Amino acid sequence: MSEIERESMEVDVLFVGAGPANLAAAYHLMKSVETHNGNAEAEGKEPIEPPVVLVIEKAAGVGDHQLSGAVINPIALRELMPDFVEQGFPTEYVTNDSQFMFFTRGPSIKSPVCPPMFQKNGYHVASLSNVAKWLGEKCEEMGVEIYPGFAAAQILTEGDRVIGVRTGDMGVDRDGNPKPTFQPGMDIVANVTVLGEGVRGTLSKQLIDLFDMHGLNEQSYKTGIKEIWRVKPENHQPGRVIHGSLFPDALHQMDGMWLYDMKDNLVSFGYVTSLTTEDPHNDPHLNAQRFKTIPFMRKLLEGGELVRYGAKCVPMGGLYSQPKLYCNGALLVGDAAGMLNPMKLAGVHMAIKTGMLAAETIVDALAKQDFSTKTLGDYTERYKNSWAYAEHMESRNWEGSIDVSPLFLIGLNMPFLMATKGRGLVDKLKVHASHTAMKKLWELPPSKREKAEFEFDGKLTFSKEHLVGFSGTAHESDQPHHLKVADPDVCSTICTRDYGNPCESFCPAAVYEMVEDPEQPGIKKLFIHHENCVHCKTCDIADPYQIITWTPPEGGEGPDYTQM
Ligand SMILES: Cc1cc2nc3c(=O)[nH]c(=O)nc-3n(C[C@H](O)[C@H](O)[C@H](O)COP(=O)(O)OP(=O)(O)OC[C@H]3O[C@@H](n4cnc5c(N)ncnc54)[C@H](O)[C@@H]3O)c2cc1C
Incomplete structure (x- = not known):
């Protein structure tokens, strides 16, 4: 199978994964080239040849693998497209009632003050699947090619440079033999390859290992279980967003929940389970099911019906677990680069922002025709000068505190983290790889x-x-x-x-x-x-x-x- 002839295709910029990070990046790239060329004469700059830009996505359609429903901080959207609302962004509601709850197996207590990290008033509730579809359409209007149904299987390199990806073969039987429908994967060669594969990306993992781009800390993860329920109309409260944890369990393992309302009496319920655990029987699905049996959830879901189920991991390590963001010919964006803010459990705004910063770096690279680390390295500088980095600084020791113990975070370090804008009692707390925590029976x-x-x-x-x-x-x-x-x-x-x-x-x-x-x-x-x-x-x-x-x-x- 390795000697089969493969088609090859050349593009200027290849984006792997059609999530918010890469779609924002592709859109911003085209817009920025347009702006550069519009100003080129007046500013005495050379115009840039409009680039050939391709996005590939493993799902059958753009948005199909986006775990639907999200509460989105609009800060990055406003920068990407100031008139995003007028342009038809699929907002369902804007949140106006952020709550934090202390749940127990008996009564639940609403915190009189919502902690700042869960204060999400003014955020946009939207189906992330619809957001990706909308962004995809905006990209196509700007001339970006999008190929859904194409999974990148392998990074292609030449020396110390990424030159593109190979997509997966189609039509291979369970023993590895070609079927009559066999279609070999193709080699897509690009000056810059942007990996926006989301959490624990297959190629991102290859790249980080290959070029030793590991961060200061290991990455740690949680698994998010998501269920969409249609609830009785009297239980539907548009604009509400609830975060909370189950006590006393959270003092031992820092799991948590969120809940918000979507259109048509839908409620999006999510439960995140830490994968950094001693417990070999740790079961994210079971934890979510158990949580639904507490009185608060029973009352909310009683008489309702389950509509959808899904699961996906989130990268929790934060700033010190982020890998190096660039190498010759490639950049990492969004969750593939561990950009989710673990303290706020929010990654869409970070994905969009890092996509935009990557795009601006690529515009420079296209202008200079230099796709080496010399120019692509500026992406890190842009990131360090952005609000995204400042936001990460404030949560930089969040996961490290939990790694010490949830009790340490909740009981001791939290006030120091808040007072010192993320430094806490000790800076650069270690975060261990999730799988290393498990104990033998x-x-x-x-x-x-x-x-x-x-x-x-x-x-x-x-x-x-x-x-x-x-x-x-x-x-x-x-x-x-x-x-x-x-x-x-x-x-x-x-x-x-x-x-x-x-x-x-x-x-x-x-x-x-x-x-x-x-x-x-x-x-x-x-x-x-x-x-x-x-x-x-x-x-x-x-x-x-x-x-x-x-x-x-x-x-x-x-x-x-x-x-x-
Ligand atoms: C359950 C859950 C709830 C969340 N809720 C919120 C929320 O309310 N608010 C918020 O801000 N954030 C939320 N997040 C986080 C947010 O979803 C992510 O931070 C964000 O989607 C990251 O965007 P991304 O573009 O980096 O990656 P993704 O959105 O994961 O997109 C990556 C895309 O790449 C594709 N892909 C992956 N590998 C390949 C490959 N090899 N070849 C081709 N395509 C590939 C995937 O199919 C996917 O479409 C939530 C996450 C989870 C799991």
Whole structure:
């Protein structure tokens, strides 16, 4: 298969991933070239040849893999397009009632003051899927080409320079043989490749390792479970946005929830579970189901119906976990560069802003025809001079404090973080890679060694298998697994013994199952239901042996988050 002939295509700028970061970048690039050329004569500058700009996206359509519903800080949107509202931005509501709640399994208490990080009045509630579609249309109006259904599978390099990407082969059977529908992936060669693949991007991971672009700290992650419910009209409160945590659990593991209202009596409920945990049975899906059984949630969802389910990770490390943002021929933007603000649990505005800063750097590179680090390195300078960096400075020791312990953050360090604009008691607190926190079963107290039992009632709480049906996910079954397990023997032997196969717990889509091995009675082996995969990346992150690698399946497959 490696010697097959491949088509090659050349562009000036290639964007991998059609999320808010790259779509904002592509749009801003075209606008900035237009502005540069409009002013060139007056300013005595050379005009720039309008670039050929391509965005590729693994989903079947732009926005299909955007986990719908978001509360968006409009600061970056205003810079991207000052008249974004008039231009048809798909705002559903503007928030005016930010709340923080202390939840318990009994009563819930609304904090009399909403902490500044959860103060989101004036933010725009929108379906992120619709935002991506809208941005995609704006890009196309500016002459950007967008190819949905194309998954980038591999970085292409020449020496120490990125020269583009290879897209994945299509029409390969489960044993790796070409089917009659076989279409080899193509090589897309570009002067600049911008990776905006979102959290734990496949190529971004390759690039960071290849050119040793690691940040000061490791990256840590949470898995976000999202459910959209249609609630009774009397339970619908447009403009409200609630954040909160369940106590006393949050003193041990810093998980949290959010909730806001969308059009048509829809409520978007999300629950984030830390993947930096001692607990091998840590189960983001189960934590979300359990949370729905507290009285506050029961009352809200009673008489409502589940409409959609999805899951996706968020990068939580913050500033000190961000990688180097550039190398020769390539830039990293948005969540692929760990740009989400972990303290505010918000990344869309950061994605848009870093996309814009990358675009401005590329305009310079096009003008100078220099795509080396000499010019692309200015992206870091632009970032350091931006409000995005200032915002990250204020949350730079947030995750590090949790890494010490949630009790340390809540009990001791929080007031210092606020008073010292993010420095806290000690600066540059360490953040460890999420998978390194997991303890072996015998290191846990006996009560924590077994998975806790939970009965799903089928009305408020549902099994993973049931919920996957609400994610619209679809994958051709006759194709090589896109979830590569380097050594499945580890699963049947030491992982069973040491951790009790945490993949069965941490995957929110019932992809991993240990089944009886007919050839070795009494031994279980790993079975992968890859067709269930919702592309959340939890397995790639949480596996304690780091032998699971998430790779993109055939272009056009995966969840469908458009109907939310
Ligand atoms: C459950 C949840 C709720 C959230 N809520 C909020 C919120 O309310 N407000 C907020 O500001 N932020 C929120 N965020 C964070 C926000 O969604 C992200 O920070 C933001 O979407 C990052 O944008 P991005 O463009 O960097 O990446 P993404 O939005 O992840 O987009 C990346 C795109 O690249 C595509 N892609 C990936 N790999 C490849 C490949 N190899 N080839 C081709 N295409 C590829 C993906 O399919 C995807 O479309 C939330 C995140 C989660 C998980």
